[in-house]
Amino acid sequence: MNPTQPDARGADLDAQWLAAQIDEPSARGIAATVAALIRAGTITPGSRLPTVRALALRLGVSPATVSEAWSMLRRRRSVAGRGRAGTVVIGPPDVPHPRRFEEVGRHGSRLLHDLRLAVPDTALLPPLDAALAAALRTGELHEYTRVPITERLADAVRPTWPFSPADLLAVNGGFDGLMLLCQTLVVTGDKVAVEDPTAPRLLDILDAVGAEVIPVRCDERGPRPDALADAVRRKPVLFIYQPHAHSPAGHSVDATRSAELGAELRDSETLVIEDDGLANLAPGPVHTLGTALPDRVVFVRSYSKSHGPDLRLAVLGGAAPLIERARVYRTFGSGWTSRILQNCLAHLLTDPHTHELVAQAGETYRTRRRTLAEALAARGVRTGGTEGLSLWMPVEDERSALVTLAAHGVAVVPGGRCFFGPHEPFLRVATSRLHDHVDEVADLLAFAAFEEHDPGQPTITRP
Template sequence: MDAAWLAERIGEPSARGIATVLTDLIREGTVTADTRLPTVRALARELRVSSGTVAEAWSELRRHGMIRTDRRRGTVVLGPPDVPRPIRYERIGHFGDRLAIDLAIASPDPALLPPLEAALSAAAHADRLNDYTRETITPRLRAAVEPDWPFPAQGWLAVGGGYEGVQLLCQTAALPGDRIAIEEPTAARLLDILETIGVQIVPVACDEDGPLPGALAKALRARPVAFVYQPRGQSPCGHAVTPERSAELAALLEPTATLIVEDDGIGALSVSPTVSMGARFPDRTVLVRSYSKSHGPDLRIAVVGGAAEAVERVRVLRSFGTGWTSRILQDALAHLLDDPGTRAGVERARAAYAGRRARLAAELSARGVRTGGRDGLVLWVPVRDEPAALVTLAAHGISAAPGSRYVIGPVPAHHLRLATARLTDDPGELAELADVIALAATGSLGAPP
């Protein structure tokens, strides 16, 4: 495509104006797939704008799947705009019927989830059912969650799962192009969410005690509008933030205005206590606690509690759509949280999950594969070669998640993420599974990667 030809059709030489005109040309078929666009510099020169303005327009078009840039061909049109897709989350792989063991999806064991019949029956008699009043959180659910909240929350909201809570907080805190700091590696869906919002992701490296102070200090120099991290049960690495580490991170955040988003993805199933910055920064800390893995995915409930302004922004944004979370589901969760039998069952589940994770980690360690981490429903396994390890596991009927899915940039080291919640409790079967994982990780039995 000739730069002068395109420039003639652009009336408003802003990033939005450039993107809008090119979108219209692609939609109407004037510009077809595989058309190579002019260089950023060439179009900027014709429009008499900065290269950054054109680059911003290209970034917007790329985010909506209309163009792609590679070194060999330059920037090429792909086609009309498409719905943004959670690429990392959907990149699981399909191996037909050969796979007998699924270690890719970190879902809870149905046998360890509480029954819902009594809870739903009790919730069906909740007050104000079928009332269109938009209730952020039912009084019964707030009364059930508030005693265990790690700091006095200024605002409360029930949402449709933990990822929705984090997404809405980031979406209401950041404009496209803003920066958000997030620990790395981190949950694949969080990366998908941030890329879809259109923010710049600033990675913060971690160790077994959580985000590294030096890495956060470097990230804060980019002036992110928010810092998102998992204080315990971190996916994929399984670390838990210690009080000492939390104090170090809080000292760095003290002089900033950065919103602090704490993602408690497994809640009561974590073997670590919640360490929160909410008591120190009540006006800019929000905790998102999910109850899907502990009390049932079909409840689709997470509670957002913390800074009043941040929670209110989420409430306002939700009013364009669902408006509020079903009172039946909210009170069903409240019933489960108040029920002594359910609480005992969740404690048993926590112990069972911790035992399964620890036993596989011990088996792998005995074979020269050291995983690290101390909490969560997954293991972060170092491997010599990620694609080869995945193929080896698939050949033995085992699926796993590639570690590259959980990082932002180039992979510094190869890993697999293995879900441990549904592992076998049979020692012999577990030993056989560990043999195969060690073979995939090292290329031989017993040799460290």
């Protein structure tokens, strides 16, 4: 390797020179060499990498190999695509950052109403003392035995699972489960179909694993069948969506829509991940694809919002081969989720008093959401959906609305973080902890919703 070659420093890197630096012409070898040159300062930020075809020709490999190497570097934030300008060096390799999740903004001491995080009200969570005591009564305590899911927890979750799962696995929360599944089922460059809008952290996860996202637009009944059909034609390895109490839009997939989605997927090889973040907090049946496509579906159910975030617990249930891949991957790290916490949740799920408390909490969240929605409707702003811990509020201009609200001490989430593609301007407003000052908040939200703040402005409706 001759890293001091003058051609390596400048706006355009010479393909012949770069090829001479590469000892192992595999995707990983190419990426490792370029990363080392960037780290050493031999290739400087702003330099433009050779085209995929030019470097592939010099190395005697396929363009796909070089393209995969560039994808690896993009995942580590070392390079970025600049359209016609090519692939440009950003800087030394870095770990992926959940940029959508981290962009919470700064509001200082002026913040009066923080409506960004759709999280449970701690006053509505069930007590854990008796459940933790019951969880300690086990002969397996302190054993170094990798238990995918304890017998107690498996017995507790099966009666309420929306379909009969071939296998179950306990993980450390819903997004931990989603990350685990994406890591085991997605290879860099794979296409993944995702309902649009969706949870910002899911989009961050897909960025981290190097997936190519195919957005599937939604209406008030969930993912649109025509949009899913278009996505399936591009042969995605996964389709990820929320069948019930969608966050952030608040809709649920009904039986007819579920059958329509199943029909679009039936003749494909696309696997399905169904994400349920509210568990027992949202009433009504969950219309799942797990019944129609049992060999291709994994259902992820998180109990953080219903039973306590410090339990750090979710359960994956569905096709046995997919669950097994996730279980095996976990052996590189933690190996299993705490049996104490698993059995604690099992106690809570089978305790009648806890069941009543969770049902009451769900009704309280629905009341808070409905109260703000009705207050906004009275002020000319209509929202959609009926479930969840947040409202999806249309505005004339997202940025202007955010600035207006921040000036009045209100923080919300811009809808842009929840979309992968183009979208109408929206704000996501958390309602789970909003139990007072509702009229004051509704006044400010309505004021921010309209660009001209004209009382005669026509009502904005959710498309």
